[in-house]
Amino acid sequence: MAQVLDVFLNGIAGVFAGMGVLYLTLKLLAMLPGGRRKEDQQQ
């Protein structure tokens, strides 16, 4: 049972952590020079 609880909690936390890191990656990508089109920068 301890193993199941461990997988359950680690699983949910792991998915959110993974997506959180990916979210930060997306945010960083958007900040790359040239990451946005000129027209977006003007807006």
Add this chain to the structure above:
Amino acid sequence: MEFIEGMGLLSVTPDLVLMWGIGLALIYLAVTRQYEPLLLLPIGFGILLANLPLALLMAPEEGLIWHFYHYGIEWGIIPPLIFLGIGALTDFGPLLSQPRLIFLGAGAQVGVYVTFFIAYGIGFSVEEAATIGIIGGADGPTTIFLAAKLAPHLLGACAVAAYSYMALVPIIQPPIMRLLTTETERKIKMQKGRKVSAREKIFFPIIAAMVIILIVPASAPLMAMFMLGNLFRESGVVDRLTDTAQNSLLNIVTIFLGVSVGATMSADSFLRKDAIFIFFLGLFAFMLSTAGGVLLAKLMNAFTSNKINPLVGAAGVSAVPMAARVAQKVGAQADKKNYLLMFAMGPNIAGVIGTVIAAGIFLTMLK
């Protein structure tokens, strides 16, 4: 006389006839209702073949389909190749333009883990429970990939459950979406995301593959191929490879996948009460995942002024693009001028990534 004794006809049992009925039912649903026909048609035929006595098509080391199954699925080759094709077909633009929607793909994995917990509670082993839980992600190749590694004896039932529920998304999801949202919430118009540059789209598969594989190395086979396929597409310099991954290769491996999965469903392995539990638990997982996405969107709305229409949360399950279309349809029923499809594609694609991460975590902790 020897010829007559060698006829399979004399070895037909009621169990085999029942399996023929199941195989024919899937073929019927594929042909007449067009429920996931690309998969359910070969799966249905594979079930028929596996239950023809003395044909030995699934005999280890000997049968034709056993070779497809062994080298394609047990060796873990076909699901990643399917992901290569899916990657080549996927446009990450909607996700890149609204990164916060990625969390809805995580919220929709709740059903996977809750069902894992429940399946273990009613007597399945930890490995079997994980395989059943992943059905909630509504991702066929990932379900097959995980089942082949953790519980190969459940592969057929889990795959059929996953693909059946993916086909039934337009029937299963709307009542849950309506139950958990108010009319006002369903009418929320989301702000348009920013435009995404070609450079971002090229960088994304490279960096995402590295980041995700560094965090969950066990997800590497699926994630690597998914992002490679997408890099083919977004680079714009390998049209031949993109075309092959999107069409020929994807079609070829789909044939082998479908027939092999169907052929794992022999009467003795499938006609057990476990299979019934798997179908019920899989449905529960899928419903809970839908609810998880919707509820997370509502929770996110509590902390932001830029509101998310909670319906797009339901697209966090990875049935692409069906779940996104359902979000669009239910949204349009509340407000005809509300176009949610492109917003829903973001969580929909995030759901694919989320399910692969969930499967990778199961593999890391249980293998």
